Amino acid sequence: MGEPFIDRYQDNGRILDETWQARPNIYESRLRLLHRALTTKEPGKILSIGIGSGIFETLLSERYGITVAEAVEPSASLGAEAKAKGINVVQSTAQEYDYAGAPYDTIVYNGSSFGFIPDDEIEATFSRNREALADGGRLVLTDVPEESALGILLQFAQKYEINRNDLDDLLVGTTFFNLDTHAYKPNWHPITWYVALLERIGYHDLRFFQTVLSNPPYQKDTVEDPIEGYTKGNYVAIVAER
Ligand SMILES: C[S@@+](CC[C@H](N)C(=O)[O-])C[C@H]1O[C@@H](n2cnc3c(N)ncnc32)[C@H](O)[C@@H]1O
Numbered sequence: 109m110g111e112p113f114i115d116r117y118q119d120n121g122r123i124l125d126e127t128w129q130a131r132p133n134i135y136e137s138r139l140r141l142l143h144r145a146l147t148t149k150e151p152g153k154i155l156s157i158g159i160g161s162g163i164f165e166t167l168l169s170e171r172y173g174i175t176v177a178e179a180v181e182p183s184a185s186l187g188a189e190a191k192a193k194g195i196n197v198v199q200s201t202a203q204e205y206d207y208a209g210a211p212y213d214t215i216v217y218n219g220s221s222f223g224f225i226p227d228d229e230i231e232a233t234f235s236r237n238r239e240a241l242a243d244g245g246r247l248v249l250t251d252v253p254e255e256s257a258l259g260i261l262l263q264f265a266q267k268y269e270i271n272r273n274d275l276d277d278l279l280v281g282t283t284f285f286n287l288d289t290h291a292y293k294p295n296w297h298p299i300t301w302y303v304a305l306l307e308r309i310g311y312h313d314l315r316f317f318q319t320v321l322s323n324p325p326y327q328k329d330t331v332e333d334p335i336e337g338y339t340k341g342n343y344v345a346i347v348a349e350r
Contacts, residue, residue: 110203110229113182116291117160121185123289124161131283133331134320138250138343139167141319141334142218145248145345146174148315152213153177155240157202158221162190178209201225202233211242220251223293230295235309241350247311249346254296258282258324258342263296281325282342299338302346311348318344 117123128135142164146154151174156165159179168174181187182201190197198205202217202225215237225233237247252259262284265275279285284292303314318341319334320327327342338344 111226113201115183115185116224117183117186119185120289120291121161121183121189123286123291124163124186125189127283127286127290128163130285131328133329134283134327135163135167137319137332137334138219139164139171140331141317141341141343141345142216142248142250143168143172143174144317144334145250145315145347146214146216148347149244149246150213152242152245153209153211154214154216155180155207155209155212157205157215157217157237158182158219158224159190159195159197160186160219160221162193162195162197164218165190165195166193177212180205202237203229207236207240210240211245212240213242213245214248215241215245216248216250218248218250220293222249223251223295225295227295231305231309234306234311238309238311238350243350245350247306247346247348247350249302249348251299251302251344251346252293252342253299253338253344254301255298256342256344258284258320258327259296261324262292266292266294278324281328283327299344299346306346306348311350313349315347316344317341317347 156179165176316338317334320342
């Protein structure tokens with residue numbers, strides 16, 4: 109048994125939708141990043157883990173006709189929001205899920221949902237995900253990297269006492285402008301840490317896409333299309349072949 113699940117969104121199921129409404133350009137850039145990553149090949153049967161309130165899955169369907177077959181979400185309040193959007197959601201963590209619909213062509217963790225899984229449970233979880241993937245299947249992760257400007261700010265805010273005014277001045281243009289109510293992930297690692305982990309498990313042919321290259325105060329101002337790589341973006345997608 110792993111650590112008990114802590115619901116950081118308890119009774120706060122609307123927070124992601126409210127953040128999307130307040131920062132539409134960043135969500136649009138993130139949607140384009142996710143779409144680029146999902147379509148390195150035919151996405152096929154998709155499982156979304158840590159779907160939250162289902163914002164991106166709804167947009168993927170409306171905009172691109174890409175539908176998610178199955179979704180997992182441990183938070184009751186967020187899962188209820190996703191269900192209200194018509195998505196098939198099972199209440200579970202990634203670690204406890206039985207992967208009932210395997211094999212999948214694509215397993216996606218969007219919005220750093222894997223960053224909520226304890227470090228000593230992540231390797232076993234990604235290994236089980238690999239077993240649940242079909243031949244030629246892919247794991248897709250999107251994250252705010254630890255080493256990005258946004259990642260550095262959030263991680264330091266979490267670890268150290270920083271004057272809130274200093275933080276707010278910098279986070280005002282980001283999706284974390286609302287730190288009083290907005291939960292963010294507990295576990296931070298650079299992209300290279302995930303690369304080493306995924307390759308150790310057996311994933312191969314990793315590809316990377318990145319977006320929101322602007323510095324934090326300006327991130328809400330424009331929509332950006334994703335580019336290849338992971339060294340500049342405040343949001344990065346990793347695509348790993350089974
Ligand atoms: C930042 S939100 C991202 C939600 C959504 N994917 C998005 O991009 O809008 C992180 C999500 O991971 C979920 N989560 C937390 N711990 C998890 C776990 N152990 N397994 C699966 N999902 C988890 C949270 O409940 C939350 O919905």
